[in-house]
Amino acid sequence: MQKYRNIGIKLTPQRLAVLEFLEGNKSHPSAEDIYRAVKNRYPMISLATVYNILETLKEKGLVQELNIDPSKKRFDPDTSSHHHLICMGCGKVIDISMDYSPHIPETAIQGFEVKRVHLELYGLCQDCREK
Amino acid sequence: MQKYRNIGIKLTPQRLAVLEFLEGNKSHPSAEDIYRAVKNRYPMISLATVYNILETLKEKGLVQELNIDPSKKRFDPDTSSHHHLICMGCGKVIDISMDYSPHIPETAIQGFEVKRVHLELYGLCQDCREK
DNA sequence: TCTAATTTAATAAACATTATCATATTAGAA
DNA sequence: TTCTAATATGATAATGTTTATTAAATTAGA
Structure with missing residues (x-):
């Protein structure tokens, strides 16, 4: 390659x-x-x-x-800013490709230089909800 | 107690x-x-x-x-909705007590029932930036 | 083609976490 | 308060993941 x-x-x-x-x-x-x-x-x-x-x-x-x-x-392998839905039932992990990163005010960040935002949504997927 | x-x-x-x-x-x-x-x-x-x-x-x-x-x-021990600043330099973890969870549209969630939102901001803390 | 630097593979070692189970302790019943 | 069933503890073994070690093989550039 x-x-x-x-x-x-x-x-x-x-x-x-x-x-x-x-x-x-x-x-x-x-x-x-x-x-x-x-x-x-x-x-x-x-x-x-x-x-x-x-x-x-x-x-x-x-x-x-x-x-x-x-x-x-x-x-x-996807190193772009994207987030994850994680099923607490079956462990499945699904990408959310859109970037919903919130803007955090400077005052909350306490001098940090933020390089990367990770957002994980834990819950139950459609399949596990039906069980 | x-x-x-x-x-x-x-x-x-x-x-x-x-x-x-x-x-x-x-x-x-x-x-x-x-x-x-x-x-x-x-x-x-x-x-x-x-x-x-x-x-x-x-x-x-x-x-x-x-x-x-x-x-x-x-x-x-803090089970309320709060988020974390994580220093990639020294490993320090600091709470962000305010809830900046973004609202994710239903269409992006693909039938998930979201129970908990975790937001982690990876970066460099003030001390590590100065080094 | 040759060679220095790097990578691989096999395996041992290091950790974090879970499982096992005999003994000890708790909480509620008597 | 005492008794007892249910549960928790502590010691240790077992498991699973990741890192370290090192001789032999391979890569890339001279």
Whole structure:
């Protein structure tokens, strides 16, 4: 993939496989999820390598680490400002693509330089409400 | 403490110690933090008990579990709608007590019944900006 | 093609959290 | 107040996730 030539990392088959899996992925996978998916095509890949790659991609701004799941990290290739609906019933996570970030007055921010706004809406999805 | 009589749990010294430590606490402590603090006064307490107690208090709505730290759970006795400033430099977490939750249109919510809104502002605190 | 720097894979280690279960304690009944 | 069933605790094992270690393999540029 020529598109990854200029991001300043060595291109390895493992990295390309992870990038390819993540591209456009809306499932907010964990490291383990990514490992399992990539392993199908590159059975020699190691879980440690997936962790290494995710750390590298995070530093390069190509993925975002999400703290939406208390038991493990989740990763999102969408690094734009967007938010998440999280179902407390089934754990499903759905993107809200529009940016509804509120404007917080300077006085409330106490000198912080805000870089990123995360908004999570916890609740029950349609399916879980019906149960 | 008479105030805890009617919350539907047995009152034990361990539970009272944890409740007392958490009351009004703005430090967003982890289970380990709580364990260390309570251990000073009740040296016989076990870390497993602290986890049990936190789980119970969460079920009773007396504490909130926060997913602001990827490496561990943090707990907050303030269960009202409030938000957090998180410093990417030093890890400090500061409350924003006012409720700036945006109103998200029904169409964006896709049938979700939203129970709780979490807003996290990641950035650099005054101290870390100066470095 | 060669080589220095980097990456990978396998595995061990480190943490945080949960599970297990015998013993101790609580709260309400008698 | 005493008794007892239900529940909580504490010690420790087990689990699951993530990080550290390091020899061997691979990449990218000279």
